[in-house]
Amino acid sequence: MAAQxxxxxxxxxxxxxxxHAAEQVRDAGYRFWDCITPFPVHGLDKAMGVKRSxxxxxxxxxxxxxxxxxxxxxxxxxxxxxxxxVGGKPLFSPMFAFPVSYELTILFTAFAxxxxxxxxxxLPMHYHPVLKYDQIRRGMDDTFxxxxxxxxxxxxxxxxxxxxxxxxxxxxxxxxP
Amino acid sequence: xxSQAVTAPAALPAExxxxxxxxxxxxxxxxxxxxxxxxxxxxxxxxxHSWLVGVTFWTAIAIGMLMLVLIxxxxxxxxxxxxxxxxxxxxxxxxxxGLLFLPLVLATFLYQRDIVWPWMNLAREIHxxxxxGHDPLYLKKAxxxxxxxxxxxxxxxxxxxxxLSARLRKASFTQDSDGDLKWTYSNRVTAAMGLxxxxxxxxxxxxxxxxxxxxxxxxxxxxVWFFANCARGALSIGVIIMVWLWHRGDYKGILNNNxxxxIGMLMLxxxxxxxxxxxxxxxxxxNANVPEETFWYNLRELNHDGSTNQWWYVGLVILFGHFLxxxxxxxxxxxxxxxHVIRRIAxxxxxxxxxxxxxxxxxxxxxxxxxxxxxxSLNLVWILTSVVGVGGICVWSYLRSFPTxxxxxxxxxRIGESLTHHE
Numbered sequence: 001m002a003a004q005x006x007x008x009x010x011x012x013x014x015x016x017x018x019x020h021a022a023e024q025v026r027d028a029g030y031r032f033w034d035c036i037t038p039f040p041v042h043g044l045d046k047a048m049g050v051k052r053s054x055x056x057x058x059x060x061x062x063x064x065x066x067x068x069x070x071x072x073x074x075x076x077x078x079x080x081x082x083x084x085x086v087g088g089k090p091l092f093s094p095m096f097a098f099p100v101s102y103e104l105t106i107l108f109t110a111f112a113x114x115x116x117x118x119x120x121x122x123l124p125m126h127y128h129p130v131l132k133y134d135q136i137r138r139g140m141d142d143t144f145x146x147x148x149x150x151x152x153x154x155x156x157x158x159x160x161x162x163x164x165x166x167x168x169x170x171x172x173x174x175x176x177p
Numbered sequence: 178x179x180s181q182a183v184t185a186p187a188a189l190p191a192e193x194x195x196x197x198x199x200x201x202x203x204x205x206x207x208x209x210x211x212x213x214x215x216x217x218x219x220x221x222x223x224x225x226h227s228w229l230v231g232v233t234f235w236t237a238i239a240i241g242m243l244m245l246v247l248i249x250x251x252x253x254x255x256x257x258x259x260x261x262x263x264x265x266x267x268x269x270x271x272x273x274x275g276l277l278f279l280p281l282v283l284a285t286f287l288y289q290r291d292i293v294w295p296w297m298n299l300a301r302e303i304h305x306x307x308x309x310g311h312d313p314l315y316l317k318k319a320x321x322x323x324x325x326x327x328x329x330x331x332x333x334x335x336x337x338x339x340x341l342s343a344r345l346r347k348a349s350f351t352q353d354s355d356g357d358l359k360w361t362y363s364n365r366v367t368a369a370m371g372l373x374x375x376x377x378x379x380x381x382x383x384x385x386x387x388x389x390x391x392x393x394x395x396x397x398x399x400x401v402w403f404f405a406n407c408a409r410g411a412l413s414i415g416v417i418i419m420v421w422l423w424h425r426g427d428y429k430g431i432l433n434n435n436x437x438x439x440i441g442m443l444m445l446x447x448x449x450x451x452x453x454x455x456x457x458x459x460x461x462x463x464n465a466n467v468p469e470e471t472f473w474y475n476l477r478e479l480n481h482d483g484s485t486n487q488w489w490y491v492g493l494v495i496l497f498g499h500f501l502x503x504x505x506x507x508x509x510x511x512x513x514x515x516x517h518v519i520r521r522i523a524x525x526x527x528x529x530x531x532x533x534x535x536x537x538x539x540x541x542x543x544x545x546x547x548x549x550x551x552x553x554s555l556n557l558v559w560i561l562t563s564v565v566g567v568g569g570i571c572v573w574s575y576l577r578s579f580p581t582x583x584x585x586x587x588x589x590x591r592i593g594e595s596l597t598h599h600e
Binding site: 042052056060087088089095096098099 | 456459460463464466508510599
């Protein structure tokens, strides 16, 4: 073998096989690996040891930013930069600043959620090494795969192969980088 | 019980809730008995207002349960199927709530016409030296705000709520034994006619019972504000029942994290909804600054000499306690699925709903200067005894209905989806 492969891919026939294999890979301490399934498998997140997404925190940060932007923008324009009395109201009040702040909270939350999601999940991704694997199309039809990447600190060609075999993986193949 | 429950959820033995039901009835009757001496201590009018708070609070929760069950059916919802049965038991309380409302009507006509609602007494003197009967703002509304209409409409509200509840309960309970799909279709018909009926009755109930305490005032948001509290109250009681039945073992193996997450998300949504509606009402009145509308809030902020009164602080408690604190707490996934935390949030929301209803009813009681009687007064005792009294009867009614049907609707077509509810 000339160069280090991208990783190892193993085939599983059924969702329960994949589920239990994922638990073994998780317990072996791997971090850079993934499951490929034709449909969402409920509970697979837990079997893979995937934590809850951090996107909600990004959304919250966006919301707080939006609220502060709305409040400070109305204070700055109406009560500081160009003082103007409108409708006999005070120069600034959180009352009339609230609807705009509220809208900006929603707008910024939406932006932060969408952008945060794309940053966290790494999409759009136009190329991935598993696409070179000739059987990969079956992952959209009737077969399940586990891919363990070579950049994982625990990756060792022989040991990782043994783990996948022990977990019930068939047709274990090295992926080209 | 837990593993057995998934495959064949058994009916609970009838005696499993009956000692509790007896206890609830005793507490309820004790609450009512303790409210009565208040008439001699604080006066009949103060106690009648406090009683109205208690009845309105629990009726709001029952209406919320009714609306949630109707919404469940109209959307053909699946995840809430296992929880729906508890709401159906709760709906049995409407007949008792109707009975508990009766003393207010009787006191009005047999004892003192303006004991609660000032417009009931045409000879009552109002600000400016004339009487209600000569008040143009009353005369314009006289056909709506008449004793006959009040009694007829209130009787109609309860009859409609009892009718809808009876239809929902019968369909759901009968399906347990015969498994006939026609009950599911029947529930959809009930939901399609019940939702507009429910929306109209709860709006008019809020207008007649609460808003008409200040019949000069206008707010088109009032019914929506009341509905928001109804839904939040029912969701909170739902969470408390879920956690209670979980700890008792009934719901083990039936409920999972996602049921708590889903009901928690609804609580969050209705928290925002309540805030939106309540803020809209305040903001439009604040912005327009018209005396016919602002007096309602002025009464709840200032005394006649311009000093801040206690209701100003109550208003701040509502702003932060009814919106900001539950909103921030319910944003968290962990809080929503941790049973003792979500239950604490539910108790908190119920408490603030009670304060919100006090805020809307109690300032109608005025002292000789026309200022609102403070929040922290002896009346608070009669409010609490009324809430315990009416609440005890409602809880008793729920617990009495509880053993008459299975824990979950086992033959509902959506029960499988509900038991395996996932995110």
